[in-house]
Each structure stands twice: as C-alpha cells, then as structure tokens.
Amino acid sequence: MALATVNPTTAATETIIEPHTPEEVEQRIAAAAAAASTLRSTTFAQRAGWMNAAADILDDQAEGLGELITVEMGKPIAQSVAEVRKSARAMRFYAEHAEGFLAGEPLEDPSTVGASRAWTRYEPLGPVLAVMPWNYPLWQVIRFAAPALMAGNTGLLKHASNVPQAAMFLDTLFERAGFPAGAFRTLLIGSADVAAVIEDPRVTAVTLTGSEPAGRSVAGTAGRSVKKAVLELGGSDPFIVLPSADLAAAAETAVRARTSNNGQSCIAGKRFIVHTDVYDAFVADFTARMSRLVVGNPLLPETEVGPLATRAGRDELAELVDDARDRGATVLTGGFVPEGDGFFYAPTVVADIPDDARLVLEEAFGPVASVYRANDNADALRIANQTRFGLSSSVWTTDPDEEAWFTANLDAGAVFLNGMTVSHPELPFGGIKDSGYGRELAADGIREFCNLKTVWKA
Ligand code: NAP
Numbered sequence: 001m002a003l004a005t006v007n008p009t010t011a012a013t014e015t016i017i018e019p020h021t022p023e024e025v026e027q028r029i030a031a032a033a034a035a036a037s038t039l040r041s042t043t044f045a046q047r048a049g050w051m052n053a054a055a056d057i058l059d060d061q062a063e064g065l066g067e068l069i070t071v072e073m074g075k076p077i078a079q080s081v082a083e084v085r086k087s088a089r090a091m092r093f094y095a096e097h098a099e100g101f102l103a104g105e106p107l108e109d110p111s112t113v114g115a116s117r118a119w120t121r122y123e124p125l126g127p128v129l130a131v132m133p134w135n136y137p138l139w140q141v142i143r144f145a146a147p148a149l150m151a152g153n154t155g156l157l158k159h160a161s162n163v164p165q166a167a168m169f170l171d172t173l174f175e176r177a178g179f180p181a182g183a184f185r186t187l188l189i190g191s192a193d194v195a196a197v198i199e200d201p202r203v204t205a206v207t208l209t210g211s212e213p214a215g216r217s218v219a220g221t222a223g224r225s226v227k228k229a230v231l232e233l234g235g236s237d238p239f240i241v242l243p244s245a246d247l248a249a250a251a252e253t254a255v256r257a258r259t260s261n262n263g264q265s266c267i268a269g270k271r272f273i274v275h276t277d278v279y280d281a282f283v284a285d286f287t288a289r290m291s292r293l294v295v296g297n298p299l300l301p302e303t304e305v306g307p308l309a310t311r312a313g314r315d316e317l318a319e320l321v322d323d324a325r326d327r328g329a330t331v332l333t334g335g336f337v338p339e340g341d342g343f344f345y346a347p348t349v350v351a352d353i354p355d356d357a358r359l360v361l362e363e364a365f366g367p368v369a370s371v372y373r374a375n376d377n378a379d380a381l382r383i384a385n386q387t388r389f390g391l392s393s394s395v396w397t398t399d400p401d402e403e404a405w406f407t408a409n410l411d412a413g414a415v416f417l418n419g420m421t422v423s424h425p426e427l428p429f430g431g432i433k434d435s436g437y438g439r440e441l442a443a444d445g446i447r448e449f450c451n452l453k454t455v456w457k458a
Helices: 023-038 044-060 060-075 077-101 139-150 164-176 191-199 212-224 248-262 274-292 311-326 377-383 402-410 442-447
Strands: 003-007 012-017 117-124 127-131 154-158 184-186 205-209 228-232 237-241 269-275 330-334 346-350 367-373 394-396 450-457
Touching: 003 060, 003 164, 003 248, 012 164, 023 117, 023 127, 023 154, 023 184, 044 060, 044 077, 044 139, 044 164, 060 077, 060 164, 077 139, 077 442, 117 377, 127 139, 127 191, 139 154, 139 164, 139 205, 139 442, 154 164, 154 191, 164 184, 191 212, 212 228, 237 248, 237 377, 248 269, 248 274, 248 367, 248 394, 269 274, 269 377, 274 330, 274 346, 274 367, 311 330, 311 346, 311 367, 367 377, 377 402, 394 402, 442 450
Parallel strands: 127 154, 127 205, 154 184, 205 228, 237 269, 237 394, 269 367, 346 367
Antiparallel strands: 003 012, 117 450, 330 346
C-alpha cells in the first residue's frame, strides 16, 4: 500500500510515498526506545530550549507549511497558516509550563502515613504511539508531541495515509531543533499495522485522534496489552440558541463553527438547536449566510470553504444529506455536489429531520448543518443530549439561570457560552460517551502519559 497526497481541489495525485518496510519500522521503534533513556535524563530547561527552537522552525516556515497543508487536505490557506502558528504557540506554552505542571507535591502532614516525608513525582513513560487524523495535520500531532516530549517521553507518529508530506515534515522537526535522535519519529504504516506497534513491549502507551471505529480498535488492542490509551474521537456538538441571545452574533458564529476547516472539525457545531420563539428568525439569517459562502480553490485568499479532504468523505457526506431528504427532511440551502473534479460539497442547511435519519445519529464531517426546533429549554437539552457523542457544546443566552442550567446538564466535555468551541493550549480538551476519554492540553494533557510515582520515606 502506498501513501499518497491527492490534492482534493483537483483530484490529482501529487506525491506517492512508499510505506516503511518492517525493518525500517523496527529501526524507528528501537530509536524511540533508545532516545527515551536519553531524554528522561535531560532537564526541563534543555527540553524547553529544543521545543522553542522547533516552534521557531514552524513560525519561520508558516507560509510554506500552510501551503503544504492546503494542498494535502484542502483547508483555506489562511486557516492552514493559522494552524501552523497555533502549533508553535502550543509548543512555547509547554516549553514554559511543563516543569510547573509536573512538579511533584509533598504530603503536608507525612505523620498521617507514618513517614518522615511523603511526596509524588511525575516521570515519563517512554515511547508513546500517536495515531493521528488528517483534518489538522500539524495541530493534532503537536498537541500530543509538545507535552509528551516536554515530559521526557518519546513519540512515534502513525499519521493518516492521505497526509504523508505532513508526516514526513514532522518526522525530522524535533531532531532539527536539537532533540536527541529518535525522540520523535514517523512510522509510514497503514492502519492494519497499528496493533503490532501497540503490542510492541517497547511502546508504553497510545493516543488516537480520529473516528470512533478506529478508537474502538486501538483501545481494544491497548486494553489487551494493558497499556494506557487516550481517545479523542468524533463529535456531533450541539449549538443551542435561546431567545435572549444576540441572534445576529449567534448566526454569524454558527456559520464559522460549522464551516471552519471546510466543516471537518470534531468540535464543529453540527446540530443547531433553536428555541421555537427565535427559530424562524435565526434559521433564515443562518441559511442566508451559509448560502453566501465563497466555495472554491482554498489557495485563493477569498475562498471561505474548500473541498472535503477525500472523495470518500465527500461521498459519505452527500449520502447523509440524501438519506435525510429521502426521509422527508427539508434542504434549505445546498444539498448537492458542485460540478468539477475536486471533492467539493455545497454548504448545506437541513431542517425538519426525522429522528431515524442518519444525520441525527451520525457525525456530519463537512459543511452540513442540521437545524432542530426546540419547544422549550428542556426540549433543547433533550435534543442536545440525544446523541451518543459528547465532545463539546455551545449555548447562546444572556440569562444567568439558563447559562448555569445548561452548563450543568449538557453531556459534553466542554461548554462554550456565547462563543464557538475552540481548543486552547491553556484549557483541557476531550470528550465523554463515544467521543472518547482522557484529556489533551493544559496540565491534564501533559500528565496523561506520566507515571505519577508516590514516594514514602520512614
Ligand atoms: P480515521 O479514519 O479514524 O483516521 C484517524 C487515524 O486512525 C488515521 O491515522 C488512520 O489511518 C487511523 N486508523 C483508522 N482506522 C484504524 C484502525 N482500525 N486501527 C488503527 N488505526 C486506524 O479518522 P479521520 O477520517 O482521519 O478523521 C476524522 C475523524 O476524527 C472524525 O470522526 C473527527 O471527529 C475525529 N477527530 C476527533 C478529534 C478530537 O479531538 N476529538 C479531533 C480531530 C478529528 P489511515 O489514514 O491509514 O486509515
């Protein structure tokens, strides 16, 4: 199986990269294991110096890297460059804060456990495998790699098969910045080869960002091997609009929440749940804005929505909309594949969706918004929580009681009030239910792949 860059704007195959041979995979795992012993004996200051140097490389090459991302997976160029810069920011964040996040804690009164002293310390685990998706080909990897390397772990990357150029850029990034050879390596392998890497005794843990089926498979293997796993899976986030909200701001943000990254974001607002009192006004404004979006070549600065990353992803999205329409849903705008070779899909709003439609139950990974009319707040919460996913959520209200009630009762890993969900290095990120488990980012993210060691002294 070859790994390939297929430009989603043109459907042309730009680059084919041969996967690593079993011998090359073995060498790379061995290098990661050897580097793990070196890295754990380095200081936070040394690692921070290398991490900041890696961030400098990203900042210096932001424009070129942005173009690489856009050609590989199709997001508008300004968003690609912003992804590079955000990745650099996360690296600097962990360079600065890792030592504080991993400072052990003394037990205040050690006599309660019969000790003269008792304390905890965070230690690295060793090589960690990261199985990553194509939708943020740099950011998803960096938000694992920056905390992992700062904690003294080493990283092995199995990137999505359609972004091999991003994978190969990342393969050398950390070494170029000064990290020991083998501290971070890409494995050019297919998904069928992942289980053997997880089972390898030198690999200590695994993190996967991707779809639910991939998560189940990886977690199963990790479970059988008794290895720690973090899963960041899909989402079908609710975006709830209540009568007291600033409707124009909500509609404007709803469009960005749904179509950023060409609609291929796990934390995109996907289901727009609108209180009946403001439903007609909100949906009319939202639909008008969705229909005005500029769709086209993502390398052009005026483009707001580019192609889907793959033909299969585009076709699957079209099937979801067709299924809803066949079952009686109303397509308010879009709902078609534009003419041309690329993997485009028109920005779409679907209303009156029957409960058995796939669009209600599955994640729509593209610029397709589902709108739901809620009779009251309880109905809005019911619709929001009826999905098996639980990644994030967004609630639009200026009523403090509503704010508190939805915050407490939404089944989600995050609630964003009067704003769209965005990941920040400073805030923990992750989901519940079928959206996965564990957290990335902030202090919680760096502690996931550490041995929290307890020390007791007589
Ligand atoms: P995907 O098909 O699950 O692929 C993700 C990664 O998993 C790829 O590297 C893929 O390799 C690998 N993979 C697929 N099946 C596997 C298996 N059975 N065993 C081991 N590895 C396997 O997902 P995607 O289509 O690239 O990404 C979209 C999904 O990711 C969406 O559901 C989205 O919501 C989710 N996502 C979640 C987050 C989050 O933080 N929660 C963030 C971004 C995306 P191949 O490419 O070789 O198949």
